[in-house]
Amino acid sequence: MADCIFCKMARGEIQPDIVYEDDEVLAFRDMNPQAPTHFLVIPRRHIATTNDLEAGDTELVGKLYLAARQVATAEGIAERGYRMVMNCNPEAGQSVYHIHLHVLGGRPMNWPPG
Numbered sequence: 347m348a349d350c351i352f353c354k355m356a357r358g359e360i361q362p363d364i365v366y367e368d369d370e371v372l373a374f375r376d377m378n379p380q381a382p383t384h385f386l387v388i389p390r391r392h393i394a395t396t397n398d399l400e401a402g403d404t405e406l407v408g409k410l411y412l413a414a415r416q417v418a419t420a421e422g423i424a425e426r427g428y429r430m431v432m433n434c435n436p437e438a439g440q441s442v443y444h445i446h447l448h449v450l451g452g453r454p455m456n457w458p459p460g
Contacts, residue, residue, distance in 0.1 A: 347392045347394075347444070350392055350442075350443070350444050351442060351444075352388050352392075352442055352444035352446065353392050353444060355372060355374065355388075356372050356388065356389075356390040362374035362375070362377075363375040365385050365417050365420070365421070366387070366413050366416060366417050368409075368413070369390070370389060370390055370391070370406060370409055371387060371388070371389060371390065371406075371409050371410060371413045372387075372388050372390055373385050373386065373387040373388075373413050373414070373417050373449075374386060376448070380448075380450060381450035381451060381452050381453050381455075382451070382452030382453055383418075383421050383423050383428070383449070383450065383451040383452040384448065384449070384450050384451075385417060385421075385449050386446045386447065386448060386449070387410045387411075387413050387414050387417070387446065387447040387449060388410075388444060388445065388446045388447075389406050389407075389409075389410065389445065391406070392444055393444065393445045394443045394444065394445070395434050395435055395440065395443060395445060396432060396434040396445055397434060397435070398445075399445070410447050411430070411447070414428075414430055414447055414449045417449065418449060418451060421451070421452075423451030423452055426451070426452075427451065427455070428449055428450060428451030429448075429449070429450045429451070429455045429459075430447055430448065430449050430450075431447070431448045431450070431459070432445060432446065432447050432448070433448075
């Protein structure tokens with residue numbers, strides 16, 4: 347997707363504050379953090395919403411969560427706890443149509459979340 351901001355980041359056209367990257371996954375600090383630690387984990391391949399995931403994407407989605415765990419550990423929030431959220435479509439708050447996992451930590455999280 348030529349106009350997708352996350353695709354531009356994945357291709358290196360825009361330089362986010364990267365906290366993790368490999369051939370399939372990119373993680374970077376959120377530009378509008380909602381917690382002391384807030385980063386996003388995205389697949390480099392464009393997938394618009396979780397509704398667009400297919401059975402063959404199982405391993406890729408698992409890699410998003412493993413990357414989140416690795417960064418949470420490096421950021422020092424793993425033991426205290428952190429929240430992972432993936433929004434799907436407008437009513438859930440998705441604003442960028444490229445799946446992304448929000449990882450938030452560094453403060454207590456309230457429940458219910460919204």
